[in-house]
Amino acid sequence: MKLWYQSYVDYEHGADYWDNLRVHLDAISDPGTQVDIKGITPHDNYAHPIVEFRCAREVICNAVQAEREGYDAFIIGHFQDAGLYEARSIVDIPVIAMGEASMLYACQLGQQIGIVTINTRYIPWFHHQIGKYGLRERVTGVDAMQFEPGQILDAFGSDEKLEAVRKLFDDQGQPLVERGIDVLIPGGGIPMLLFSQIHDHRVGGAPVINGIPIVVKMAEIAVKLKHMTGIAVSRTSDFIQPPPEIIEEFLANPKGL
DSSP: OEEEEEOSSOTTTOHHHHHHHHHHHHHHSOTTOEEEEEOOSSOOOSOSHHHHHHHHHHHHHHHHHHHHTTOSEEEEOSTTOTTHHHHHHHOSSOEEEHHHHHHHHHTTTOSSEEEEESOGGGHHHHHHHHHHTTOTTTEEEEEEOOOOTTGGGGGTTOHHHHHHHHHHHHHHHHHHHHTTOOEEEEESHHHHHHHTTSTTOEETTEEBOOHHHHHHHHHHHHHHHHHHHOOOOOOSSTTOOOOHHHHHHHHHOTTOO
16 A cells, blocks of 8 residues: 655755654554655745645645555645645545544544644634534634744754643643543644654643544555445535546646636
């Protein structure tokens, strides 16, 4: 099985993250599963919807490339899931996204879910995601630390900085738990990978989940179920597939002009 893991950071600006992510992916994937990390240039370097929009276009094109290169599934390894629905609408391989997968899995661990993201500017985006996924009654708390996407990368390789980020996360998560949140999700692949070093991370008794193994395992399951049952994404509504010439027009016109 070959999985395309789409990071929104490129190796030039996130070498420590990529190197640690490769080790983590090798440790969590099934024997025989190959997970290839791919980046975006310019990378996601500022927490803002316009940056997500720019990255989403490249993600959609990359999903087509992954399918044409023989990958079995496409993973969006970015909690904001920018480009998810559009990518699903144009390829026949499974497209599994970190934000959606993390929220859905968290619903099996507790009734009320909270997200602590890395920057307050992501909070409105997360509320849009929660609404799109039909989870407003389950994902009921969103709070934030205050980092730009690249700043938290400095904590890799430093126990002192890891502990500082953990304390900041726990300080933001504790009030959510006190208000009834059962499960906490770090709102981003970078903090998830950072916290993967902490076994059984909990805040006030609430588990803190790592969405990276969740999204990889869901991708592996999606590929296996497709082979076993033939079931794939619905083409009746949100994921209606456009004609091939429309896809080619999109791919050939990078600026949308």
